[in-house]
Amino acid sequence: MRRALTGRVEEPGGTTVLWRPIGPGEHRLLDEAGWRAFPPRLPDQPIFYPVLNRVYAEQIAQEWNVPASGRGYVTEFRVDTMFCRRYATRRAGGSGIDELWVPAEDLAEFNAHLHGPIAVIAEFGCGFGIAGVG
Secondary structure: OOHHHOOOEEOOOOEEEEEEEEOHHHHHHHHHOOOOOOOOOOOOOOEEOOEOOHHHHHHHHHHHHHHHHOEEEEEEEEEEHHHHOOOOEEEOOOOOOEEEOEEHHHHHHHHHOEEEEEEEEEEEEOOEEEEEOO
């Protein structure tokens, strides 16, 4: 079980901290949802993959979101730890490149286990570095 939980930030209060890099489209949808729920996945997106550390989320926002859409954001949020333990840690690259792979059909239930709002903690864009927002 220990390997399945590698890299997680599990807090004493029963929540797990996760991050998700997003682009402008998902930012708009989160705003429309009051920062309380991630939008449903598109038909060609069978997996929702929050990441297990901020550095990796920032890397994705800068290297993927900014070139694709001109802006990248990093969100931080908390999810019920026992719910998160349903999903094994997936290593997507080297050390620290870890994600949860949540099937798209589980996303509504995932959203129901969020604790508090989803927060934008960093923003990246063409022509400037990081604009820390949290």
